[in-house]
Amino acid sequence: MSETSKPGNFITQIIDKDNESGKHNGVVMTRFPPEPNGYLHIGHAKSICLNFGIAQRYNGQCNLRFDDTNPEKESVEYIESIKRDVEWLGFEWKDEPKFASDYFQALYDFAVQLIEMGKAYVCELNGEQMREYRGTLKEPGKNSPYRDRSVAENLALFTDMKNGKYKDGEVVLRAKIDMASPNMNLRDPIIYRVRHVHHHQTGDQWCVYPMYDFTHCLSDAIENITHSICTLEFQDHRPLYDWVLDTLGTVHPQQIEFARLNLNYTVTSKRKLKQLVDEKHVDGWDDPRMPTISGLRRRGYTALAIRNFCERIGVTRSDGVVDVSMLEHAIREDLDANANRAMAVLNPIKVTLTNYPEDKEEIFTVNNHPKNEDAGQRKVPFSKTLYIDAADFAEEPPRKWKRLTLEGAVRLRGGYVITCDEAIKNEAGEVVELLCRYDENTLGVNPEGYKPKGVIHWVSAQHAVDATVNLYDRLFNNDAPDANYEDKTFLDFINEESLTVLTNAKVEPSLLASEKGQGFQFEREGYFCRDLEKDGMVFNRTVTLRDSWAKIEAKGK
Structure with a gap:
């Protein structure tokens, strides 16, 4: 089934309306933006299928973009695994994969622009003080004592941050929004922090790194993304997404949230x-x-x-x-x-066909698939000594037993009917070998009045592969x-x-x-x-x- 013929959803309904109104001139640009701090899981597969699938549905484009703003937890190993997984799932991205780090200079310049607009400031509160000033869901936050620094002072301090004059965590750059906002994400969020750490893409060029909420929306804008599809946990972050783009006057992609995949019996963190x-x-x-x-x-x-x-x-x-x-x-x-199909005996027990010639060997031709003739056939060897699964024999079978038992008969898959005459045990009383007879007239047929109750799988001991x-x-x-x-x-x-x-x-x-x-x-x-x-x-x-x-x-x- 092609993407265009698949049923739609609330996201495709939004895109259909956008296309009808000419909002993006019929262009659909999406992106899949994983952070390379681990391997992708089944939840990411849903997002991959959604973002790349929507791009295919509308003959658009989906960018693979790595959100690589936290180099302490990221690695090239993770990057390569993500690329491999996306390709294996059957999706392609245009040109080379993109990285948020490709835009570090542009992001820095945007931060400078916010400072020049009086919309960002360098703050020296430590982590504990920051939490205290932030307030709670019931109480508004308090303005940082550094909030009213002049534009010139903030520009100088931010330059010092970039030039490595501060230790990790000593200062941050915060957006100046509203410390009384009911949305905690708008209470002067951090948009840049100092990290003296080697980056897997940019080396030691930078010691200041942008935060996700600042990076993501601007990366979307730089790439002319039309529909930025995120999971529901980013819904409360959307006002910040919009504030950054509106304040800076950039292209404004639309963020749309959907429910992430939660599986029982599974951890996806x-x-x-x-x-x-x-x-x-x-x-x-x-x-x-x-x-x-x-x-x-x-x-x-x-x-x-x-x-x-x-x-x-x-x-x-x-x-x-x-x-x-x-x-x-x-x-x-x-x-x-x-x-x-194939036959494998997981817990083997030896079966000797007492009436089968010692030097005889046969080759059975069996179908590779019971419903698909195009799958062809394969050759399965047969000999005097076989292996069957230990679970397919019972000396004292339960009711409705359809496998092998003493004096009982079963059909070997694709082969003869055999009857068990004796079970040989070791000193511990465990069955180690079954002595059976085969009926040479039962290959592929059930003679009149001779209908074994079950069919079991087997392999020839002489030809078996460990x-x-x-x-x-x-x-x-x-x-x-x-x-x-x-x-x-x-x-x-x-x-x-x-x-x-x-x-x-x-x-x-x-x-x-x-x-x-x-x-x-x-x-x-x-x-x-x-x-x-x-x-x-x-x-x-x-x-x-x-x-x-x-x-x-x-x-x-």
Whole structure:
């Protein structure tokens, strides 16, 4: 479905009215402005799809612009990861990515202009004093004792700030607006602060850096953005956005706020995600349990599934929580339609076919996908000794058991019907081998009166490929790990069973030809992908075949 044919939302309705009135001469310019202080997460994916999608819908342009005004927390690693994620999701930006730091001189000049207009001043209050003077939601703030400095004095002091004559935090530049405003963001906000730190783009050229609220609106204006789309937490900042642009008389983009994506069982605060990484609760930003785009990609999520998910949850003005099962449904739906099938035995138990010739070997031809003929076929070898999953055998089966048991018969997927005659155990009483018979007349057919109850997957022991399988699950076992608890933090809700590593798995040999990142449905086990980073046969579980958490939650109520 093209962007123009997709259903609209309240933002597209605004743009449609603007275009009808000729407000921007039919031009639509948006931007995606991430701060490079961490990896992007699923919430950013919604913003990416929205901003780039709107630009596509109206044949406009979306700029990728890095809000790099806080070099202490930023890095080139984060910049490269963001570029990679946006491209992987299927979007392109025109020309080179833009940086707020590209505009540092222009932003400085705008600050000087505010000082010359008597609309900004250098303030020497420390942090504690600043909070005291700011007031509360119920009480107005008080004017700083430095508020009425002359224009000449402020210009000289701001030049000294730029020239490195002050230590970090010693002085700031504040906009002169209204200390009695009911909107706290208009109570003489800081627009520049001193930071003696190396910048990843500008080096040591600057030791004063603009604040986000000052930088963002002016960067939008410099780039001739028409619609500046932000999440709801910036709604209270919009009056400041408008004040800066109106006061300076620049181009005035329209800021529009929408509800951010909140997922249950998920934390999307970059600060907290960084804490998970730094404290080694996970194995990096791209750990497949992380809600980062790189983590989802490594786990086996597809760009199409994420885009479909973002489209389905829609764009609204009201905050809410989306059930993470909707995201899991999106990837199941995509992989069910597009992922090839393969057989993998995760917890192998040996099966010996006692009546199968020792030196015989067969090759079965099976479809790669049950519904898609274009997916082709593959060759699966068969021999006297097989592996099946230990969970597919029971000496004392429960009611309605449809797998293998003593004296019971099952069909091997794509192969023969076998009957179990004996279970061999070790000294601990564990079943280590099953002695079975195969029926040579059952390949692809069910003879009259001979209908096994179930079908199980298998691999030939002689041809099996050793594999490591990572069974990933949700990182948190609480549906609101990020809520404000009196005696707990989000770390208390980490799911100790979020990763189970199986080192003795056996997979069919066709998977040797798979590519890193390629997804499969392992028959009857779930959806998996070959790990993007590790060499060899390492597979990550993307998602189970069905929503097992729904059963867990229902049982717990």
